[in-house]
Amino acid sequence: MSQTLNLLTDIPGIKVGHATDLALGSGVTAVLFDQPAVAAVQIGGGAPGTRDTDLLRAEMTVEQVDAIVLSGGSTFGLDAAGGVQAALREDGRGIRFGGINIPLAPQAILFDLLNGGNKDWGRFSPYRDLGYAAARAAAPGEFALGSIGAGTGATTATVKGGLGSASAVTARGHRVAAIVAVNAVGSPLVGEGPCFWAAPFEQGAEFGGLGMPPHFGAEDLRPRLKGSAGTATTIGLVVTDAVLTKAQARRLAIMADDGLARAILPAHAPTDGDTVFAAATGAVPLGDPVAALTLLGHTATQVMARAVARAVFSATALPWPGAQPCWQDRFGERNKA
Numbered sequence: 023m024s025q026t027l028n029l030l031t032d033i034p035g036i037k038v039g040h041a042t043d044l045a046l047g048s049g050v051t052a053v054l055f056d057q058p059a060v061a062a063v064q065i066g067g068g069a070p071g072t073r074d075t076d077l078l079r080a081e082m083t084v085e086q087v088d089a090i091v092l093s094g095g096s097t098f099g100l101d102a103a104g105g106v107q108a109a110l111r112e113d114g115r116g117i118r119f120g121g122i123n124i125p126l127a128p129q130a131i132l133f134d135l136l137n138g139g140n141k142d143w144g145r146f147s148p149y150r151d152l153g154y155a156a157a158r159a160a161a162p163g164e165f166a167l168g169s170i171g172a173g174t175g176a177t178t179a180t181v182k183g184g185l186g187s188a189s190a191v192t193a194r195g196h197r198v199a200a201i202v203a204v205n206a207v208g209s210p211l212v213g214e215g216p217c218f219w220a221a222p223f224e225q226g227a228e229f230g231g232l233g234m235p236p237h238f239g240a241e242d243l244r245p246r247l248k249g250s251a252g253t254a255t256t257i258g259l260v261v262t263d264a265v266l267t268k269a270q271a272r273r274l275a276i277m278a279d280d281g282l283a284r285a286i287l288p289a290h291a292p293t294d295g296d297t298v299f300a301a302a303t304g305a306v307p308l309g310d311p312v313a314a315l316t317l318l319g320h321t322a323t324q325v326m327a328r329a330v331a332r333a334v335f336s337a338t339a340l341p342w343p344g345a346q347p348c349w350q351d352r353f354g355e356r357n358k359a
Contacts, residue, residue, distance in 0.1 A: 027163070027164055027189070028187070028188055028189050028225070028228060029164065029165060029187045029188075029189060029199065029201075030053065030187045030189065030199045030200065030201040030259070030261060031162050031163055031164070031165065031199075032189040032197060032199050033189070033197050033199050033261045033262070033263050033303060034263065034303070034305065035055060035056040035057060035263075035303050035305070036053060036054070036055060036056070036162065036261060036303070037053070037054040037056070037160035037161050037162050038051065038052070038053055038054075038160055038161070038165045038201065039051070039052045039054070039155075039156045039157060039158065039159035039160030039161065039165075039171075040052075040156055040159060040165065040166065040170050040171030040172075040185070041152040041153070041155035041156040041159065041171065042169075042170050042171055042174050043139075043148065043152065043174070044139075044174065044340070044341060045139065045140050046139045046140060046141065046143070046148060046174075046175075047094075047134060047137045047138060047139020047140070047141075047174060047175040047340055048093075048094035048095050048099070048134050048137075048139060048149075048152075048174050048175040049093075049094055049152060049156075049170065049171045049172055049173070049174035049175070050091065050092070050093045050094070050099070050102045050105075050106075050149060050152040050153050050155075050156040050171060050172055051091070051092045051093070051156060051170075051171035051172040051173070051185060051201070051203065052089055052090075052091055052092075052102075052106045052127075052153065052156035052157045052159075052160050053089060053090045053091075053092075053160075053201065053259055053261075054088065054089045054106075054110070054157060054160045055087070055088060055089065055301070055303065057303070058085075058086035058087060058088055058126075059086055059087060059261070059301040059302060059303050059304070060085055060086055060266055060267065060268055060271050060301065060302045060304065061078055061086065061087045061090070061128065061268075061271060061299060061300065061301040061302075062078050062079075062080070062268055062269075062271035062272035062274070062275050062299070062300050062301075063075045063078045063128065063130075063272075063275055063297060063298070063299045063300070064272070064275035064276045064278070064279040064297070064298045064300070065295075065296070065297045066279050066282070066289070066290040066294075066296045066297070066298070067254075067255060067256075067290050067291065067293075067294035067295040067296030067297065068290070068291060068292035068293065068294060068295070069254075069255070069292065069293050069294065069295045070130065070255070070295035070296070070297050071096060071097050071099075071100065071130065071131040071132075071133075071255070071295055072100075072128070072129060072130050072131070072297060073091075073100045073103050073128060073129040073130075074103070074126060074127070074128040074129065075128055075130075075297075077126070077128070078128060078268070078272075078299075079268075080267075080268045080269040080272055082268075084117070084126065085268060086126075087126040087127065087128055087301070088110050088115050088116060088125045088126050088127060089106050089110060089125070089126075089127040089157070090127065090128055090129070090259050090299050090301065091103045091106050091127050091128070091129035091130075091153060091156075092129070092130060092131075092132075092171070092172035092201070092203050092257050092258070092259070093129060093130075093131050093132070093149060093152070093153070093172050094131065094132055094133075094134040094172055094174060094175045094176070094203075094205075095131055095134065095135070095147060095149050096131055096132075096133045096134070096135050097131065098135075098147040098149060099131040099132075099147070099149045100129060100131055100149070101146075101147050101149040101150040101153065102129060102131075102149040102150065102152055102153030102156070103127045103128070103129040103153060104150045104153065105149070105150040105151060105152065105153025105154030105155070105156070105157065106125075106127045106129075106153045106154065106156065106157040107125045107126075107127050108150075108153075108154055108157075109153075109154050109157035109158055110125035110127065110157065111123055111124075111125055128299065130255075130257040130295070130297040130299070131255070131257070131295070132172065132176060132203055132205040132254075132255040132256070132257050132295065133205065133253050133254060133255055133295070134174070134175030134176060134177070134205060134253075135253075136253050137175045137177060137340060137345070137346075138340065138342055138344060138345055139175060139340065139342075156171065165187075166185075167184065167185055167186055167187060167332055167333065167336040168184040168185060168186075168333070168336035168337045168338055169182065169184050169185075169336075169337045169338045169339075169340065169348075170184070170185055171185050171203070172185055172203035172257070173185025173186070173203045173204065173205075173333055173337065174340075175205075175340065176203055176204055176205035176333075176337075177205060177248065177253070177346045178204060178205070178206045178208070178209055178210055178248065178286075178334065179206065179207065179208055179209040179246040179247050179248045180209040180210070180211050180214070180215060180246055181210070181211065181215070181334060181337070181346065181347060181348055181349045181352060182334070182337040182338070182339055182340075182345075182346045182347065182348035182349070183203070183204040183205045183206065183210075183256075183333060183334060183337060184203070184204060184333040184334060184336055184337030184338075184348075185201070185202070185203050185204075185333055185336075186201070186202050186204060186328075186329040186330055186331070186332035186333025186334070186335075186336065187199065187200060187201045187202070187329050187332065188200055188225075188228070188325045188326075188328035188329040188332055189325060190225075190321050190324065190325050192314075192317045192318060192321050193317060194309060194314055194317060195306065196262055196263060196264045196306055196308075196314070196317075196318060196321075197262060197263045197306075198260065198261070198262045198318060198321040198322050198325055199260070199261055199262075199325060200258055200259065200260045200261075200278065200281070200322065200325040200326040200328075200329040201258055201259050201329060202256060202257070202258030202259075202282075202326060202329045202330055202333060203256065203257050203258065203333070204256050204286070204330050204333040204334055205253075205254055205255050205256055205257075206248070206254055206255075206256050206282075206286045206289065206294065207247055207248045207253070207254035207288070207291045207293050207294050208245070208246065208247065208248075208286045208287050208288045208289060208291065208294075209246040209286065209287060210285055210286050210330055210331060210334045211246075211334075211349075212234065212235055212238055212242055213235070213238060213241065213242030215349070215352065215353055216230070216232060216349065216352070216353035217232050217233065217234055217235050218230075218232070218285070218331040218334070218335075219284065219285050219286065219287055219327075219331075220284060220285040220327040220328055220330055220331040221233050221234045221331075222234065223284070223324045223327045223328050224328060224331070225328065228328065228331075228332055228335075229328070229331040229332050229334070229335035230335055230353075243287075245287075245288060246287075247288075247291075253293075254291065254293050254294045254295070255294055255295035255296060255297070256282055256286065256289070256294065256296050256330070257295070257296070257297045257298070258278075258282075258297075258298050258299070258326060258329065259298070259299040259300070259301065260274060260275065260278035260298065260299070260300050260301075260322045260325065260326055261300070261301045261302070261303065262274065262300075262301075262302050262303070262318055262322070263302075263303050263304075263305040263306045264302055264304070264305075264306050264307075264308045264314070264318060265302065265304045265305075265306065265307055265308050266302035266304070266308065266315075270302075270308075270311070270315055271300045271301065271302050272300070273315060273319060274300040274302075274315070274318055274319055274322055275298050275299060275300035276319075277318075277319030277320070277322050277323050278298050278300055278319070278322035278323060278325075278326045279296070279298040279326075280323045280326075281298075281322065281323045281324065281325070281326025281327040281328075281329075281330065282296055282298070282326060282327075282330065284323065284324075284327040285326070285327040285328075285330035285331055286330060298326070300322070334348075334349050335349055335350075337349065337350075338350070339351060
């Protein structure tokens with residue numbers, strides 16, 4: 023059983039769709055499960071924005087969800103889950119209550135309101151329609167990375183952020199994959215770059231193959247922070263095909279959240295809303311619950327870190343003067359001539 027695309031969709035039964043508005047400088051990414059999935063969440067940042075995350079707590083009654091939504095737009099972006107929910111309801115998805123289907127699509131948002139796009143949308147935000155479009159675009163197989171979907175307007179302290187994904191298979195044969203929108207208050211790069219903090223976990227040359235710098239010192243370790251307070255948050259999802267309880271999924275989310283701290287310096291800051299969901303499709307028995315879950319979490323940490331670096335490596339600058347340069351603009355092949 024080997025990975026094929028190095029994407030979240032290497033987990034069978036998952037569809038991913040993006041809706042991108044470059045004039046707005048923002049977008050939505052919807053992850054749809056073919057069958058309801060057990061889910062949990064870890065909120066590590068100091069300024070989160072979420073919808074329906076309380077129901078993911080282990081002691082709450084609901085066990086499974088139909089989708090996870092990642093969006094820009096700050097709290098305005100929380101409208102996106104309503105659009106995803108509408109698409110799911112049209113498809114007959116959701117828990118049946120009193121003859122009515124109620125799809126569940128928990129969501130997290132990032133702050134991209136100060137990136138220079140046109141945010142003068144009038145009375146109602148565009149995010150419900152973007153959420154619906156993302157759900158309708160959702161498909162299995164390959165999907166785009168970089169400045170797309172929830173990563174459209176994302177930035178970091180040093181280079182343009184974006185949407186990334188990565189996958190792996192554990193020694194016990196479980197698949198683990200991550201998707202993340204990187205809008206960090208900190209930096210994904212060692213010092214002024216070009217090397218990534220996530221370099222020790224890189225597979226092949228998925229984000230340039232540069233490795234770590236031959237040496238670095240105190241200057242490389244000093245904090246590099248985004249200039250505007252409150253303009254941050256990295257949000258993501260890790261999925262496995264293992265059978266997990268909600269409590270086990272919560273542990274997976276906690277360990278996957280560690281991947282942010284291995285790829286971004288600093289992470290989980292007071293103005294970050296860093297939020298990581300975890301979901302299990304339940305296709306493959308877990309086996310030894312302690313050993314297997316430890317291995318799942320170890321792998322989740324790495325795929326999340328890799329997904330962060332792939333997001334930044336794949337990003338492109340927004341199409342207007344003064345937009346933050348992307349990694350490729352600063353360090354890519356076209357600058358080596």
